[in-house]
Amino acid sequence: MARLVVDPVSRIEGHLRIEAQMEGGKIADAWSSGTMFRGIELILKDRDPREAWIWAQRICGVCTMVHALASVRAVEDALQIEVPDNARIVRNLIAGSQMVQDHVVHFYHLHALDWVDVAAALKADPAKTSSIAQSISDYEKSSATYFKGIQNRVKAVVDSGQLSLFASGYWGHPAYQLPPEVNLLAVAHYLEALAWQKDFIRIHAVLGGKNPHPQSFLVGGMSTAMDPNEPFAVINPERITFLRELVKGAQKFVEQVYIPDVLAIAPLYKDWFTRGEGLGNFLSYGDYSSGNEKDPKSFLFPRGAIFNHDLTQVHPVDAAKITEFVSHSWYDYSGGDSNGLHPSQGETNPKYSGPKPPYDFLDVDKKYSWLKSPRYDGKPMEVGPLARMVVGYASGQKEIRELIDGTLKKLGATPAVLFSTLGRIAARALESLLMVHHLEPWVDQLDDNLAHGKVQIFNPKHWDPAGWPASASGYGWHEAPRGSLGHWVEISGKSIKNYQAVVPTTWNAGPRDASGQRGAYEASLLNTPVADPDRPLEILRTIHSFDPCIACAVHVIDATGREHTIPSTGGVLANVGRLL
């Protein structure tokens, strides 16, 4: 009955601690704790709501821009501002490229080392790696010479005795099961992805001046002024050409590197299609509108909730059913800690009651995390790529259905395997493929609007606070790479009276609620075998499959969700289908 502690959980954003109770080599119970608090919601009080996005964006620099988008949407909702079509498209492009880049970085740089033994890559025969690479992809860097070069580079690092980021790895752990040649392939692509991600994300530099923390959002639109004839316009024909080039490069990387690697590695870890299952409840707010952002029918990712793995029923999302608990979180609610609060009534009153540092264990029977516990209709929910794919699949979204059915067929599996650690990895890869093929049509739409002189990208209606009502409140939702994100704002006397954010990782990584229901991380770890408690690779595999972002994780919302029929997008579908 040993208590196992993993702190820091590395290769994630932020500060996460997992405590697990071991029994007979398996995890009998688990507790997830966020160990850092900044209080950004408190800092936002009394500030100008038009600049809230600049502050809120700093909630996270990994999924940078997602909080900027949720924030401007919340303030626009409060002030009843509709943004021009060009702003919608540019926001889709910024968010969509963020999703693709973030997912690739997650797979190679945050997750791969749980499955790939870097040291074992030294034993590979580069010629064999080359033939494996050529059998799964047309990617041009696939010669034996190329892989030999990578192997030499890794060997130099190992021989020097200075292993850099790999110094603390669990190399040789029995849970690593890839042949040396596949390890070498993955190490090569770790380095390729490192180079690709910084190249591709220049799309944020074009449309936001820099990444991380692009600086082009405005309440009412975007600052990326458009003009077909002005060389100094942020968006002009020359920039469109550059955007298209970047997007095409991303299509290639996702199609020829990311997807083939996931499909090659996953079948070699079949056990993990039945581990890490978690809650079986999924929530997606839906996002990426093809027209009216207020209309969920126009979303690429449908809105909906699924309970108990039941794919036959998609429940509409009723924002009134969202609550947050602090029964096991280091906060006080003025009305007592046993009831949940709707985000519109949300409170952030930090009150630490854990052990004084340095400490060995948290008192998990009491309060044990800086994260709150969001619940939907009283139930814990999983959010993220898997939730989006599951909700999309069950809603009959054509592209998502074809992607998932095609992949399952390739793997010879049923939809049940989705509810697993590997299911999350596969869902993330598939939605990257889906998204990367939607980027180009958005660039085309911008191009078309430019050509037709349709250049409006900002709605000035309520920029001047003189025209604002005495008080207003609103919410903004976004499907961020890690899942459903919501910001809620209350404006009074031209400044922010209350601000709450309920963030994807809070849904997934939050602690138990008042009735003792576990959060998604905690539930997903149950019954997982751990071969060597000193090297808890298995815990990392499942936790990383969620792609934790702890700095994000704090509180909110209100809305009237509805329906989810999806418009067909023929061209994109053909591209995606071709790959499977």
Added chain:
Amino acid sequence: MFTPEAELGSVLARRGITRRQLAKYLSGILATLALPERYLAQTMAAVSKARKPVLVWLQFQDCTGCSESMLRSSHPDVADVVLDLLSWEYHEVLMAGAGGHATALLDRIVKEDAGKYLVIVEGAIPTADDGVYCTIGGRSAMDIADKVCRGAAATIAVGACAFDGGLVRSKPNPTGALGVQEAVPGIKVINMAGCPHNPANTAAVLVHYLTFNDLPALDQYNRPLFAYGRVIHDQCERRAHYDAGQFVTEWGDEGHRKGWCLYKMGCKGPEATFNCPTVQWNDHTSWPIRAGHGCIACASPRFWDKMSPFYERLPNVPGFGVETSAGELGLGLTGAVLAGVTAHGLIKMIKPAPKPETPAAAPKEN
């Protein structure tokens, strides 16, 4: 025969990079540092030593944006930094191991490499309530920063939060957050301010340190002069429009589409010092003003409180007289910065001042 040149060649060969590649990215770095090309050979030799300095990257009250920014490093490529320039052993967001393996590694570096390793700090350090607002492995950020930074050869604070507490320290500073130089007083620290830091500047500082075994010349805030010595307004590509009285007055108006001056939309460029307009971001692709948005002075001290509201014109920012015109303000600030530069050695900014023993210790130029 063993010569420094041969050693350089064999080290490069082992690391899988060519001499030309190395020369190319180091030339770029020398340009960023405002150092003459004649330092190239010395720089190349310094970064090619068989034993690489160990780098520890600590994250506290952060958003990981500064780590991500470092991942966008182009010259040198991030893979080159990770594999070739330094032994990048502790960095939670990227390192292979977790939990006890990770913390044991950190303890070992602090003990065995004492006085030799470099530490980069990202994020603010909460000092209120015994440091309970940020713990790693059960230890407070305060405790970790104190031990690790005090044992380091030098500490590089990246981003606004590690510089002076940044956003986390903004009113009402709920967690008692401070930047590194205040939370761990008395250590040798260089501040790479910005939200996030610019990886081109940080890479340049690393190379400077590897070459001269010292930090570049600093201003009164311990920021390197090569990066923080000039006012943005004076380097801005829209400056001519300011001088011509051509201003954007509404987002998306004709002036906005033509790239006119953003001063009236709240741009803080006249009050900010940073090489953002020249180094730019993401492989020199763009910078915020080019994206049509005003500067928020993210590399300035306590900018979150002092430079906001971000959409108010500069003279209305608390601390400035409302009657001050932008021109006067720009002049006044430029003067102040130049005075600061002179006081701390304008000469040092353009010419490195390596320790006397360094040139002798470094391999000779060929």
